[in-house]
Amino acid sequence: MIRRILALVLVLGTAATGAAAQRIETALVAGGCFWCVESDFRRVEGVIDVSVGFAGGRTENPDYNAVTRGGTGHLEVAQISFDAEAVSYAQILHLFMRSIDPLDAGGQFCDRGESYTTAIFATPEQRAEAEAAIARASAELGQPxxxxxxxxxxxxxxxxxxxxxxxxxxxxxxxxGPLTRSTAYGRYREACGRDARVREVWGEDAPFIRH
Known part of the structure:
Protein backbone atom coordinates (compact mmCIF):
# COMPACT_ATOMS: atom_id res chain seq x y z
CA MET A 1 0.00 0.00 0.00
CA ILE A 2 2.78 2.44 0.92
CA ARG A 3 4.56 1.77 -2.37
CA ARG A 4 1.34 2.44 -4.30
CA ILE A 5 0.85 5.74 -2.50
CA LEU A 6 4.43 6.80 -3.25
CA ALA A 7 4.01 5.86 -6.89
CA LEU A 8 1.15 8.32 -7.11
CA VAL A 9 3.14 11.28 -5.79
CA LEU A 10 6.63 10.71 -7.18
CA VAL A 11 7.79 11.69 -10.63
CA LEU A 12 11.20 11.30 -12.18
CA GLY A 13 11.49 14.83 -13.55
CA THR A 14 11.09 18.25 -12.01
CA ALA A 15 7.93 18.93 -10.02
CA ALA A 16 4.79 19.81 -11.90
CA THR A 17 2.80 22.90 -11.01
CA GLY A 18 -0.50 21.04 -11.21
CA ALA A 19 -3.90 22.26 -12.31
CA ALA A 20 -5.04 25.86 -12.25
CA ALA A 21 -7.00 25.47 -9.01
CA GLN A 22 -4.15 25.30 -6.55
CA ARG A 23 -4.19 25.48 -2.76
CA ILE A 24 -0.63 26.45 -1.93
CA GLU A 25 0.79 25.47 1.46
CA THR A 26 4.32 25.23 2.83
CA ALA A 27 6.29 22.72 4.87
CA LEU A 28 9.49 23.66 6.71
CA VAL A 29 11.80 20.72 7.43
CA ALA A 30 15.41 20.11 8.43
CA GLY A 31 16.94 16.96 6.98
CA GLY A 32 20.67 17.47 7.12
CA CYS A 33 22.24 18.85 3.94
CA PHE A 34 19.63 21.16 2.46
CA TRP A 35 20.85 20.49 -1.08
CA CYS A 36 19.73 16.87 -0.65
CA VAL A 37 16.28 17.72 0.69
CA GLU A 38 15.75 20.18 -2.15
CA SER A 39 16.92 17.64 -4.73
CA ASP A 40 14.58 14.97 -3.35
CA PHE A 41 11.47 17.11 -3.14
CA ARG A 42 11.83 18.72 -6.55
CA ARG A 43 10.91 15.24 -7.80
CA VAL A 44 7.53 15.14 -6.05
CA GLU A 45 4.44 15.85 -8.12
CA GLY A 46 2.53 18.76 -6.63
CA VAL A 47 5.62 20.46 -5.22
CA ILE A 48 5.81 23.95 -6.70
CA ASP A 49 9.08 25.24 -5.29
CA VAL A 50 11.80 24.36 -2.78
CA SER A 51 14.00 27.02 -1.20
CA VAL A 52 16.94 26.27 1.08
CA GLY A 53 18.02 28.26 4.10
CA PHE A 54 18.15 28.31 7.86
CA ALA A 55 15.69 28.31 10.77
CA GLY A 56 15.39 27.77 14.49
CA GLY A 57 18.34 29.80 15.72
CA ARG A 58 19.05 32.98 17.61
CA THR A 59 20.60 35.25 14.97
CA GLU A 60 18.86 37.19 12.22
CA ASN A 61 19.76 36.74 8.58
CA PRO A 62 22.55 34.20 9.20
CA ASP A 63 24.93 33.15 6.46
CA TYR A 64 26.08 29.65 5.56
CA ASN A 65 29.53 29.92 7.11
CA ALA A 66 28.19 31.19 10.43
CA VAL A 67 25.60 28.42 10.65
CA THR A 68 27.96 25.58 9.77
CA ARG A 69 30.60 26.86 12.22
CA GLY A 70 28.02 26.45 14.97
CA GLY A 71 26.78 28.72 17.70
CA THR A 72 23.85 30.32 15.86
CA GLY A 73 21.37 27.59 16.82
CA HIS A 74 20.09 27.45 13.25
CA LEU A 75 19.50 24.26 11.28
CA GLU A 76 19.82 23.85 7.53
CA VAL A 77 16.24 23.70 6.30
CA ALA A 78 14.17 23.42 3.16
CA GLN A 79 10.96 25.37 2.69
CA ILE A 80 8.70 23.28 0.45
CA SER A 81 5.81 25.01 -1.31
CA PHE A 82 3.21 22.58 -2.61
CA ASP A 83 -0.25 22.38 -4.09
CA ALA A 84 -2.33 20.75 -1.36
CA GLU A 85 -4.87 19.72 -4.01
CA ALA A 86 -2.19 17.49 -5.57
CA VAL A 87 -0.18 16.32 -2.54
CA SER A 88 -1.07 16.67 1.13
CA TYR A 89 1.04 17.92 4.01
CA ALA A 90 0.80 14.43 5.52
CA GLN A 91 2.22 12.93 2.31
CA ILE A 92 5.06 15.47 2.27
CA LEU A 93 5.97 14.48 5.83
CA HIS A 94 5.67 10.77 5.07
CA LEU A 95 8.20 11.19 2.27
CA PHE A 96 10.43 13.42 4.36
CA MET A 97 10.69 11.02 7.28
CA ARG A 98 11.69 8.22 4.92
CA SER A 99 14.35 10.36 3.23
CA ILE A 100 16.41 10.87 6.42
CA ASP A 101 17.91 8.88 9.28
CA PRO A 102 15.53 9.81 12.11
CA LEU A 103 17.55 7.72 14.58
CA ASP A 104 20.61 10.00 14.44
CA ALA A 105 20.65 12.90 16.93
CA GLY A 106 24.15 14.11 16.05
CA GLY A 107 23.64 15.20 12.45
CA GLN A 108 22.96 13.37 9.22
CA PHE A 109 25.31 10.94 7.53
CA CYS A 110 28.79 12.51 7.10
CA ASP A 111 27.55 15.95 8.17
CA ARG A 112 27.83 16.29 11.92
CA GLY A 113 26.76 18.95 14.39
CA GLU A 114 23.65 20.85 15.41
CA SER A 115 23.10 22.59 12.08
CA TYR A 116 22.69 19.22 10.34
CA THR A 117 20.20 17.70 12.79
CA THR A 118 16.64 16.93 11.75
CA ALA A 119 13.34 18.58 12.67
CA ILE A 120 9.86 19.38 11.46
CA PHE A 121 8.95 23.03 12.05
CA ALA A 122 5.17 23.08 12.33
CA THR A 123 2.51 25.74 12.66
CA PRO A 124 -0.16 25.15 15.32
CA GLU A 125 -2.44 23.87 12.54
CA GLN A 126 0.26 21.47 11.29
CA ARG A 127 1.40 20.12 14.65
CA ALA A 128 -1.02 17.18 14.88
CA GLU A 129 -0.02 15.95 11.41
CA ALA A 130 3.66 16.39 12.24
CA GLU A 131 3.37 14.43 15.48
CA ALA A 132 1.43 11.72 13.66
CA ALA A 133 4.21 11.47 11.06
CA ILE A 134 6.77 11.00 13.84
CA ALA A 135 4.60 8.35 15.50
CA ARG A 136 4.12 6.43 12.26
CA ALA A 137 7.84 6.45 11.51
CA SER A 138 8.63 5.25 15.02
CA ALA A 139 6.07 2.43 14.75
CA GLU A 140 7.42 1.34 11.38
CA LEU A 141 11.01 1.27 12.64
CA GLY A 142 10.06 -0.29 15.96
CA GLN A 143 12.05 2.24 17.97
CA PRO A 144 11.84 5.90 19.01
CA GLY A 177 39.23 20.06 -10.32
CA PRO A 178 36.48 22.22 -11.79
CA LEU A 179 33.10 20.48 -11.94
CA THR A 180 29.56 21.62 -12.49
CA ARG A 181 27.71 22.06 -9.22
CA SER A 182 25.34 19.25 -10.19
CA THR A 183 28.26 16.86 -10.70
CA ALA A 184 29.95 18.00 -7.49
CA TYR A 185 26.67 17.46 -5.66
CA GLY A 186 26.33 13.91 -6.97
CA ARG A 187 29.85 13.05 -5.83
CA TYR A 188 29.24 14.63 -2.41
CA ARG A 189 25.97 12.75 -1.88
CA GLU A 190 27.53 9.41 -2.73
CA ALA A 191 30.64 10.01 -0.62
CA CYS A 192 28.54 11.17 2.32
CA GLY A 193 26.67 7.86 2.39
CA ARG A 194 23.21 9.39 2.50
CA ASP A 195 21.46 6.97 0.18
CA ALA A 196 23.25 3.93 1.60
CA ARG A 197 22.17 4.76 5.16
CA VAL A 198 18.60 5.68 4.18
CA ARG A 199 18.34 2.36 2.35
CA GLU A 200 19.67 0.59 5.44
CA VAL A 201 17.12 2.27 7.72
CA TRP A 202 14.05 2.25 5.46
CA GLY A 203 14.61 -0.49 2.91
CA GLU A 204 11.89 -0.61 0.25
CA ASP A 205 10.07 2.30 1.90
CA ALA A 206 12.86 4.78 1.02
CA PRO A 207 11.01 6.76 -1.68
CA PHE A 208 13.88 8.64 -3.34
CA ILE A 209 16.32 5.75 -3.75
CA ARG A 210 16.36 3.35 -6.65
CA HIS A 211 16.58 -0.14 -5.17
Missing amino acids: VVTPVREIAAFWPADEYHQGYAYSSELVLTRF
Missing part, protein backbone atom coordinates in the same frame (compact mmCIF):
# COMPACT_ATOMS: atom_id res chain seq x y z
CA VAL A 145 12.94 8.48 16.46
CA VAL A 146 14.87 11.56 17.54
CA THR A 147 13.49 13.97 14.94
CA PRO A 148 11.50 16.55 16.94
CA VAL A 149 8.49 18.62 16.06
CA ARG A 150 9.44 22.24 16.70
CA GLU A 151 7.39 25.42 16.62
CA ILE A 152 7.38 27.19 13.29
CA ALA A 153 10.32 29.58 13.00
CA ALA A 154 11.43 32.37 10.69
CA PHE A 155 12.91 31.07 7.46
CA TRP A 156 16.11 32.79 6.38
CA PRO A 157 16.95 31.96 2.74
CA ALA A 158 20.51 30.97 1.91
CA ASP A 159 22.32 32.94 -0.78
CA GLU A 160 21.80 32.20 -4.47
CA TYR A 161 24.92 30.00 -4.61
CA HIS A 162 23.08 27.33 -2.58
CA GLN A 163 19.68 27.54 -4.30
CA GLY A 164 19.17 24.77 -6.86
CA TYR A 165 22.73 23.57 -6.32
CA ALA A 166 22.05 19.98 -7.41
CA TYR A 167 20.69 21.21 -10.76
CA SER A 168 23.20 23.95 -11.54
CA SER A 169 25.57 23.84 -14.53
CA GLU A 170 27.75 26.54 -13.00
CA LEU A 171 31.33 25.48 -12.36
CA VAL A 172 32.79 25.08 -8.89
CA LEU A 173 36.36 24.26 -7.96
CA THR A 174 36.67 20.93 -6.12
CA ARG A 175 39.53 18.65 -5.11
CA PHE A 176 38.83 16.83 -8.36
Whole structure:
Protein backbone atom coordinates (compact mmCIF):
# COMPACT_ATOMS: atom_id res chain seq x y z
CA MET A 1 0.00 0.00 0.00
CA ILE A 2 2.78 2.44 0.92
CA ARG A 3 4.56 1.77 -2.37
CA ARG A 4 1.34 2.44 -4.30
CA ILE A 5 0.85 5.74 -2.50
CA LEU A 6 4.43 6.80 -3.25
CA ALA A 7 4.01 5.86 -6.89
CA LEU A 8 1.15 8.32 -7.11
CA VAL A 9 3.14 11.28 -5.79
CA LEU A 10 6.63 10.71 -7.18
CA VAL A 11 7.79 11.69 -10.63
CA LEU A 12 11.20 11.30 -12.18
CA GLY A 13 11.49 14.83 -13.55
CA THR A 14 11.09 18.25 -12.01
CA ALA A 15 7.93 18.93 -10.02
CA ALA A 16 4.79 19.81 -11.90
CA THR A 17 2.80 22.90 -11.01
CA GLY A 18 -0.50 21.04 -11.21
CA ALA A 19 -3.90 22.26 -12.31
CA ALA A 20 -5.04 25.86 -12.25
CA ALA A 21 -7.00 25.47 -9.01
CA GLN A 22 -4.15 25.30 -6.55
CA ARG A 23 -4.19 25.48 -2.76
CA ILE A 24 -0.63 26.45 -1.93
CA GLU A 25 0.79 25.47 1.46
CA THR A 26 4.32 25.23 2.83
CA ALA A 27 6.29 22.72 4.87
CA LEU A 28 9.49 23.66 6.71
CA VAL A 29 11.80 20.72 7.43
CA ALA A 30 15.41 20.11 8.43
CA GLY A 31 16.94 16.96 6.98
CA GLY A 32 20.67 17.47 7.12
CA CYS A 33 22.24 18.85 3.94
CA PHE A 34 19.63 21.16 2.46
CA TRP A 35 20.85 20.49 -1.08
CA CYS A 36 19.73 16.87 -0.65
CA VAL A 37 16.28 17.72 0.69
CA GLU A 38 15.75 20.18 -2.15
CA SER A 39 16.92 17.64 -4.73
CA ASP A 40 14.58 14.97 -3.35
CA PHE A 41 11.47 17.11 -3.14
CA ARG A 42 11.83 18.72 -6.55
CA ARG A 43 10.91 15.24 -7.80
CA VAL A 44 7.53 15.14 -6.05
CA GLU A 45 4.44 15.85 -8.12
CA GLY A 46 2.53 18.76 -6.63
CA VAL A 47 5.62 20.46 -5.22
CA ILE A 48 5.81 23.95 -6.70
CA ASP A 49 9.08 25.24 -5.29
CA VAL A 50 11.80 24.36 -2.78
CA SER A 51 14.00 27.02 -1.20
CA VAL A 52 16.94 26.27 1.08
CA GLY A 53 18.02 28.26 4.10
CA PHE A 54 18.15 28.31 7.86
CA ALA A 55 15.69 28.31 10.77
CA GLY A 56 15.39 27.77 14.49
CA GLY A 57 18.34 29.80 15.72
CA ARG A 58 19.05 32.98 17.61
CA THR A 59 20.60 35.25 14.97
CA GLU A 60 18.86 37.19 12.22
CA ASN A 61 19.76 36.74 8.58
CA PRO A 62 22.55 34.20 9.20
CA ASP A 63 24.93 33.15 6.46
CA TYR A 64 26.08 29.65 5.56
CA ASN A 65 29.53 29.92 7.11
CA ALA A 66 28.19 31.19 10.43
CA VAL A 67 25.60 28.42 10.65
CA THR A 68 27.96 25.58 9.77
CA ARG A 69 30.60 26.86 12.22
CA GLY A 70 28.02 26.45 14.97
CA GLY A 71 26.78 28.72 17.70
CA THR A 72 23.85 30.32 15.86
CA GLY A 73 21.37 27.59 16.82
CA HIS A 74 20.09 27.45 13.25
CA LEU A 75 19.50 24.26 11.28
CA GLU A 76 19.82 23.85 7.53
CA VAL A 77 16.24 23.70 6.30
CA ALA A 78 14.17 23.42 3.16
CA GLN A 79 10.96 25.37 2.69
CA ILE A 80 8.70 23.28 0.45
CA SER A 81 5.81 25.01 -1.31
CA PHE A 82 3.21 22.58 -2.61
CA ASP A 83 -0.25 22.38 -4.09
CA ALA A 84 -2.33 20.75 -1.36
CA GLU A 85 -4.87 19.72 -4.01
CA ALA A 86 -2.19 17.49 -5.57
CA VAL A 87 -0.18 16.32 -2.54
CA SER A 88 -1.07 16.67 1.13
CA TYR A 89 1.04 17.92 4.01
CA ALA A 90 0.80 14.43 5.52
CA GLN A 91 2.22 12.93 2.31
CA ILE A 92 5.06 15.47 2.27
CA LEU A 93 5.97 14.48 5.83
CA HIS A 94 5.67 10.77 5.07
CA LEU A 95 8.20 11.19 2.27
CA PHE A 96 10.43 13.42 4.36
CA MET A 97 10.69 11.02 7.28
CA ARG A 98 11.69 8.22 4.92
CA SER A 99 14.35 10.36 3.23
CA ILE A 100 16.41 10.87 6.42
CA ASP A 101 17.91 8.88 9.28
CA PRO A 102 15.53 9.81 12.11
CA LEU A 103 17.55 7.72 14.58
CA ASP A 104 20.61 10.00 14.44
CA ALA A 105 20.65 12.90 16.93
CA GLY A 106 24.15 14.11 16.05
CA GLY A 107 23.64 15.20 12.45
CA GLN A 108 22.96 13.37 9.22
CA PHE A 109 25.31 10.94 7.53
CA CYS A 110 28.79 12.51 7.10
CA ASP A 111 27.55 15.95 8.17
CA ARG A 112 27.83 16.29 11.92
CA GLY A 113 26.76 18.95 14.39
CA GLU A 114 23.65 20.85 15.41
CA SER A 115 23.10 22.59 12.08
CA TYR A 116 22.69 19.22 10.34
CA THR A 117 20.20 17.70 12.79
CA THR A 118 16.64 16.93 11.75
CA ALA A 119 13.34 18.58 12.67
CA ILE A 120 9.86 19.38 11.46
CA PHE A 121 8.95 23.03 12.05
CA ALA A 122 5.17 23.08 12.33
CA THR A 123 2.51 25.74 12.66
CA PRO A 124 -0.16 25.15 15.32
CA GLU A 125 -2.44 23.87 12.54
CA GLN A 126 0.26 21.47 11.29
CA ARG A 127 1.40 20.12 14.65
CA ALA A 128 -1.02 17.18 14.88
CA GLU A 129 -0.02 15.95 11.41
CA ALA A 130 3.66 16.39 12.24
CA GLU A 131 3.37 14.43 15.48
CA ALA A 132 1.43 11.72 13.66
CA ALA A 133 4.21 11.47 11.06
CA ILE A 134 6.77 11.00 13.84
CA ALA A 135 4.60 8.35 15.50
CA ARG A 136 4.12 6.43 12.26
CA ALA A 137 7.84 6.45 11.51
CA SER A 138 8.63 5.25 15.02
CA ALA A 139 6.07 2.43 14.75
CA GLU A 140 7.42 1.34 11.38
CA LEU A 141 11.01 1.27 12.64
CA GLY A 142 10.06 -0.29 15.96
CA GLN A 143 12.05 2.24 17.97
CA PRO A 144 11.84 5.90 19.01
CA VAL A 145 12.94 8.48 16.46
CA VAL A 146 14.87 11.56 17.54
CA THR A 147 13.49 13.97 14.94
CA PRO A 148 11.50 16.55 16.94
CA VAL A 149 8.49 18.62 16.06
CA ARG A 150 9.44 22.24 16.70
CA GLU A 151 7.39 25.42 16.62
CA ILE A 152 7.38 27.19 13.29
CA ALA A 153 10.32 29.58 13.00
CA ALA A 154 11.43 32.37 10.69
CA PHE A 155 12.91 31.07 7.46
CA TRP A 156 16.11 32.79 6.38
CA PRO A 157 16.95 31.96 2.74
CA ALA A 158 20.51 30.97 1.91
CA ASP A 159 22.32 32.94 -0.78
CA GLU A 160 21.80 32.20 -4.47
CA TYR A 161 24.92 30.00 -4.61
CA HIS A 162 23.08 27.33 -2.58
CA GLN A 163 19.68 27.54 -4.30
CA GLY A 164 19.17 24.77 -6.86
CA TYR A 165 22.73 23.57 -6.32
CA ALA A 166 22.05 19.98 -7.41
CA TYR A 167 20.69 21.21 -10.76
CA SER A 168 23.20 23.95 -11.54
CA SER A 169 25.57 23.84 -14.53
CA GLU A 170 27.75 26.54 -13.00
CA LEU A 171 31.33 25.48 -12.36
CA VAL A 172 32.79 25.08 -8.89
CA LEU A 173 36.36 24.26 -7.96
CA THR A 174 36.67 20.93 -6.12
CA ARG A 175 39.53 18.65 -5.11
CA PHE A 176 38.83 16.83 -8.36
CA GLY A 177 39.23 20.06 -10.32
CA PRO A 178 36.48 22.22 -11.79
CA LEU A 179 33.10 20.48 -11.94
CA THR A 180 29.56 21.62 -12.49
CA ARG A 181 27.71 22.06 -9.22
CA SER A 182 25.34 19.25 -10.19
CA THR A 183 28.26 16.86 -10.70
CA ALA A 184 29.95 18.00 -7.49
CA TYR A 185 26.67 17.46 -5.66
CA GLY A 186 26.33 13.91 -6.97
CA ARG A 187 29.85 13.05 -5.83
CA TYR A 188 29.24 14.63 -2.41
CA ARG A 189 25.97 12.75 -1.88
CA GLU A 190 27.53 9.41 -2.73
CA ALA A 191 30.64 10.01 -0.62
CA CYS A 192 28.54 11.17 2.32
CA GLY A 193 26.67 7.86 2.39
CA ARG A 194 23.21 9.39 2.50
CA ASP A 195 21.46 6.97 0.18
CA ALA A 196 23.25 3.93 1.60
CA ARG A 197 22.17 4.76 5.16
CA VAL A 198 18.60 5.68 4.18
CA ARG A 199 18.34 2.36 2.35
CA GLU A 200 19.67 0.59 5.44
CA VAL A 201 17.12 2.27 7.72
CA TRP A 202 14.05 2.25 5.46
CA GLY A 203 14.61 -0.49 2.91
CA GLU A 204 11.89 -0.61 0.25
CA ASP A 205 10.07 2.30 1.90
CA ALA A 206 12.86 4.78 1.02
CA PRO A 207 11.01 6.76 -1.68
CA PHE A 208 13.88 8.64 -3.34
CA ILE A 209 16.32 5.75 -3.75
CA ARG A 210 16.36 3.35 -6.65
CA HIS A 211 16.58 -0.14 -5.17
